[in-house]
Every structure is written in structure tokens, then in C-alpha cells.
Amino acid sequence: MALVILAHPTFDKSLANKIIIKELKCSNIDVEIRNIHDLYPDYNIDVKAEQEALLRHKTIIFQYPFYWYSMPAILKLWFDVVFEYQFAYGSKGDKLKDKNFVPSFTVGSSQSSYTALGFQHFRVYEFCKHLEQTAYHTQMNYIDPIYFYGTSLAAGYTENEIKANAKHHAQKLIQKLLELGE
Numbered sequence: 001m002a003l004v005i006l007a008h009p010t011f012d013k014s015l016a017n018k019i020i021i022k023e024l025k026c027s028n029i030d031v032e033i034r035n036i037h038d039l040y041p042d043y044n045i046d047v048k049a050e051q052e053a054l055l056r057h058k059t060i061i062f063q064y065p066f067y068w069y070s071m072p073a074i075l076k077l078w079f080d081v082v083f084e085y086q087f088a089y090g091s092k093g094d095k096l097k098d099k100n101f102v103p104s105f106t107v108g109s110s111q112s113s114y115t116a117l118g119f120q121h122f123r124v125y126e127f128c129k130h131l132e133q134t135a136y137h138t139q140m141n142y143i144d145p146i147y148f149y150g151t152s153l154a155a156g157y158t159e160n161e162i163k164a165n166a167k168h169h170a171q172k173l174i175q176k177l178l179e180l181g182e
Contacts, residue, residue, distance in 0.1 A: 001030040002182045003057035007064040007075035009037055015159060016106040016151040016166040020063060023170030029177050032057065036074055043077055050082040051095070059100040059180050060140075061173070062131075066107045066147070079134065088138040100180050101135035103145035104173055106166070143180070146173050 004024065008017045024031050034053055036045070054060060064071050086093045135142035148169045151162055 001032060001057055002059040002061060002177055003053055004031055004033040004061045004063050006033055006035045007072050009072050011035060011037060015162045017063060017065060019163055019166035020170045023167060027174045029174060029182050036078055043074060045078055045081050047081050051087055055095060059102060059182050061102045061104050063104045066105045083138060094139060097139035099140050100143055101140040102143045103131050105147045106151040107147055146176060
């Protein structure tokens with residue numbers, strides 16, 4: 001069974017992330033989905049409950065929209081309080097050792113904007129180094145991020161394009177989970 005930490009502040013309005021979660025639920029893979037915005041609308045995260053969820057799973061997927069070249073605030077807070085000293089790191093902090101760390105996110109802009117000469121000036125993976133280091137620091141197995149571009153209606157993408165790409169994204173995620181033995 002895989003754990004999905006879903007961190008979308010407006011999940012009810014999402015096209016892409018809703019489809020990804022729906023496809024995961026409909027797959028043959030057993031997943032536990034923790035929508036941390038629904039669980040903690042006041043941002044008062046139950047650290048022990050979240051740590052217990054992490055301990056139950058070999059693979060942890062972090063599903064979210066790419067916000068300001070990073071993650072939504074609640075997911076950053078989640079990492080800050082859940083990956084605590086002597087749980088995730090430190091002399092006795094090996095509770096996440098050998099678990100799979102899978103970033104899975106949606107990017108509103110186009111792929112061409114995430115180039116040296118594009119509007120964003122950097123490739124998406126360059127913004128993910130903090131995720132990779134977090135995985136290494138906690139002795140987790142970092143899995144390269146699974147993401148896709150063009151998830152924003154405001155950026156000119158159509159609903160049909162977004163839905164089709166989200167389904168494709170979900171299939172890539174499901175395939176990765178199967179490869180990881182989930």
C-alpha cells in the first residue's frame with residue numbers, strides 16, 4: 001500500500017489533481033490518501049497521526065500543484081513538523097530509512113517556459129533539489145519527480161487537454177508504483 005500526501009489548497013476546483021487522485025483510487029494499487037488541507041484546515045497538523053501514516057507505508061507520494069517554484073505552504077509546514085529530529089533524522093531518526101520518496105506534481109505553465117531562455121529561466125528539476133536533499137537527509141530513496149506542464153486554464157490550456165494529460169500523468173505514477181512493488 002502506498003501513501004499519498006495530497007496538498008492542494010483548492011482541490012475541489014482542481015482539474016488535474018482531482019483526475020490524478022481519481023485514477024489512483026480506481027487503479028489496482030492500494031493507496032491511502034491523506035488530504036492534508038481537509039485534515040488540517042487550520043494548519044494544526046497532528047504530527048503523531050502523520051508519522052504513524054508514514055510508518056505504515058513503504059512508498060510515500062507527495063501530490064501537489066507546483067506553487068511559486070516549490071510546494072503549497074501546508075506541505076512545507078507538514079515537512080517542518082512531521083519530519084522531526086529523532087524521527088526522520090538525527091542519531092535515532094531512521095524511521096523513514098529505505099522508504100520511497102515520490103514527488104508528483106502539476107505545473108501550470110508550459111514546458112518551454114521552464115528553460116534557460118524561457119520565462120521561468122530554469123528547468124523544473126532544478127527547483128526540486130530541496131526535495132532530493134530532504135530524501136537523502138532522511139535516508140529515503142528519492143524517486144525522480146513525476147510531473148506535467150500545462151495544467152492552468154488561465155495559461156490557455158483547454159479542459160480536455162488538462163484532463164487527458166492528467167490521466168497520462170496518473171498512468172505514469174501507477175506504473176512507477178508497480179515498478180516499486182506497490
